[in-house]
Amino acid sequence: xxxxxxxxxxxxxxxxxxxxxxxxxxxxxxxxxxxxxxxxxxxxxxxxxxxxxxxxxxxxxxxxxxxxxxxxxxxxxxxxxxxxxxxxxxxxxxxxxxxxxxxxxxxxxxxxxxxxxxxxxxxxxxxxxxxxxxxxxxxxxxxxxxxxxxxxxxxxxxxxxxxxxxxxxxxxxxxxxxxxxxxxxxxxxxxxxxxxxxxxxxxxxxxxxxxxxxxxxxxxxxxxxxxxxxxxxxxxxxxxxxxxxxxxxxxxxxxxxxxxxxxxxxxxxxxxxxxxxxxxxxxxxxxxxxxxxxxxxxxxxxxxxxxxxxxxxxxxxxxxxxxxxxxx
Amino acid sequence: xxxxxxxxxxxxxxxxxxxxxxxxxxxxxxxxxxxxxxxxxxxxxxxxxxxxxxxxxxxxxxxxxxxxxxxxxxxxxxxxxxxxxxxxxxxxxxxxxxxxxxxxxxxxxxxxxxxxxxxxxxxxxxxxxxxxxxxxxxxxxxxxxxxxxxxxxxxxxxxxxxxxxxxxxxxxxxxxxxxxxxxxxxxxxxxxxxxxxxxxxxxxxxxxxxxxxxxxxxxxxxxxxxxxxxxxxxxxxxxxxxxxxxxxxxxxxxxxxxxxxxxxxxxxxxxxxxxxxxxxxxxxxxxxxxxxxxxxxxxxxxxxxxxxxxxxxxxxxxxxxxxxxxxx
Numbered sequence: 001x002x003x004x005x006x007x008x009x010x011x012x013x014x015x016x017x018x019x020x021x022x023x024x025x026x027x028x029x030x031x032x033x034x035x036x037x038x039x040x041x042x043x044x045x046x047x048x049x050x051x052x053x054x055x056x057x058x059x060x061x062x063x064x065x066x067x068x069x070x071x072x073x074x075x076x077x078x079x080x081x082x083x084x085x086x087x088x089x090x091x092x093x094x095x096x097x098x099x100x101x102x103x104x105x106x107x108x109x110x111x112x113x114x115x116x117x118x119x120x121x122x123x124x125x126x127x128x129x130x131x132x133x134x135x136x137x138x139x140x141x142x143x144x145x146x147x148x149x150x151x152x153x154x155x156x157x158x159x160x161x162x163x164x165x166x167x168x169x170x171x172x173x174x175x176x177x178x179x180x181x182x183x184x185x186x187x188x189x190x191x192x193x194x195x196x197x198x199x200x201x202x203x204x205x206x207x208x209x210x211x212x213x214x215x216x217x218x219x220x221x222x223x224x225x226x227x228x229x230x231x232x233x234x235x236x237x238x239x240x241x242x243x244x245x246x247x248x249x250x251x252x253x254x255x256x257x258x259x260x261x262x263x264x265x266x267x268x269x270x271x272x273x274x275x276x277x278x279x280x281x282x283x284x285x286x287x288x289x290x291x292x293x294x295x296x297x298x299x300x301x302x303x304x305x306x307x308x309x310x311x312x313x314x315x316x317x318x319x320x321x322x323x324x325x326x327x328x
Numbered sequence: 329x330x331x332x333x334x335x336x337x338x339x340x341x342x343x344x345x346x347x348x349x350x351x352x353x354x355x356x357x358x359x360x361x362x363x364x365x366x367x368x369x370x371x372x373x374x375x376x377x378x379x380x381x382x383x384x385x386x387x388x389x390x391x392x393x394x395x396x397x398x399x400x401x402x403x404x405x406x407x408x409x410x411x412x413x414x415x416x417x418x419x420x421x422x423x424x425x426x427x428x429x430x431x432x433x434x435x436x437x438x439x440x441x442x443x444x445x446x447x448x449x450x451x452x453x454x455x456x457x458x459x460x461x462x463x464x465x466x467x468x469x470x471x472x473x474x475x476x477x478x479x480x481x482x483x484x485x486x487x488x489x490x491x492x493x494x495x496x497x498x499x500x501x502x503x504x505x506x507x508x509x510x511x512x513x514x515x516x517x518x519x520x521x522x523x524x525x526x527x528x529x530x531x532x533x534x535x536x537x538x539x540x541x542x543x544x545x546x547x548x549x550x551x552x553x554x555x556x557x558x559x560x561x562x563x564x565x566x567x568x569x570x571x572x573x574x575x576x577x578x579x580x581x582x583x584x585x586x587x588x589x590x591x592x593x594x595x596x597x598x599x600x601x602x603x604x605x606x607x608x609x610x611x612x613x614x615x616x617x618x619x620x621x622x623x624x625x626x627x628x629x630x631x632x633x634x635x636x637x638x639x640x641x642x643x644x645x646x647x648x649x650x651x652x653x654x655x656x
Contacts, residue, residue, distance in 0.1 A: 010429045010452060017433050018440060018447040023413060032415070032448035034466075036364060046464055047451040048417035054453075085351060087360070089376035089462040091419075101338045105345050112346060119346040120360035123375040124338060125382075129457015134417040136374055136464040138362075 166269025212275030494597025540603030
């Protein structure tokens, strides 16, 4: 989730030396896939969330747990899988206090009901460090899995929801964005703290999209993953990137609009779905957006070349050497 | 793995409010079980290991990872499942250094080859705290699963291998046991650092044992789990507890033999299998021990009553109110 160059090399080594079975998908996708041989596939992902890194430093255990669960579910959404179960291992600073554990259980119970899942295992340990929660989610898929690979030159590139809200929510929590109405700051903070995994969209994209992934590292960084996996360039029209009203207000408030847009495209924690589809699917995708009552925005296309290429409002194309995070 | 009274209450709440599906087995067993409906069952466990808590404070990342993997595999052994895959999430202090990540990958590659498993997913984050590694293991089982429940009054109680070595290994690492030959200390340390999950034994116990679990919290603590799950007492003959030559030397060196035996029975980190079986299975179990070249020792029996009852060398029976760890 967070990252750096050292981690990139580490994961590449893990993939090559330890993950040499087809079920791992080379650790290059959002989850592993066990083909059960009867048409069903079990899709499995595991991610860890740490207080102060992936959440605010003063986040409650309930908030940390919910974010861990939701970001893991986003990985299942990216594969088009329907979630079923999860396991959680929790490193709890000191001894668990009943009022905190009760709040955590209540939050997870709400999330379980919302996403149709149940806890089936895990572990709790006491830690001298910050709270961290590792979650493994399991879901079911039928038919072909939505993967990162499969883009065709000329495909449209789409993204769900809005981009940059997670980053702006973090800014708001850190005391920034004071010029905004309180409701807008609250909206952004909620997007940062309780991301909405796009499960219904992911499941509906099987047979529609050629490939996809969730935007966790950031729009550009995840577009760079798609570009690398598909040996192609992903062109993104900066002005087409969907922004919430609050994010539009942020951009309007900044002195340089393009710099602000680039900043949002390089920030993480969106948990939207980014996918490629043939032009012929435009009506189907419009119908899907209406059915799900979810914005799905065409932001660019797949072209020959490599990396992420941003198209500015004067029509210039510019390869993005800095895409933000560099997580595998 | 480690624990306290607060954690016990927390896990009970998790089980009741969040794990209310049959696949969780009420969080009361060593792993969850997904019945795939075609005779196969997928067995899944997740545990977290933290440097300085479950390992020595100066353990290398390779040692921490191997212990995390092996203790998780012990949970699969306890259910009689054959391991297949694992996912790991690693909280790495600071940035991963190549010489440390290479050693970790090499150790896991050795372990993977030994246990017939492969990495299929996970995550790495950077932490300001100590290193922690959470592992989720997945394995296959056919037919009835070895569970904690199922003991019959009058059953023999058996344990594999030897008890107390893990605890003594920790003592040795902390500078204790100086009276022992270096080879004995090395043996004990290795038992602490690289536990051997009893996978072949667990798989062979299906159809032989009525119930079982792995001895991770300690012989008495895990016997107490069996007693509680089966509404029965587990009687353990102190003098029958199997000890390695090094542990026998430790007991001989202590001034009070019984106190020393009780200490070993209350210590954790053995990762042996403790199980109950009908008297009629004694020949089968003897044959199994010979086949696996592994000591399997009859240490007591299941009786009416509750809790763990120790039988001392003068024949007295004494209920153990202090069983050591109190992990669920």
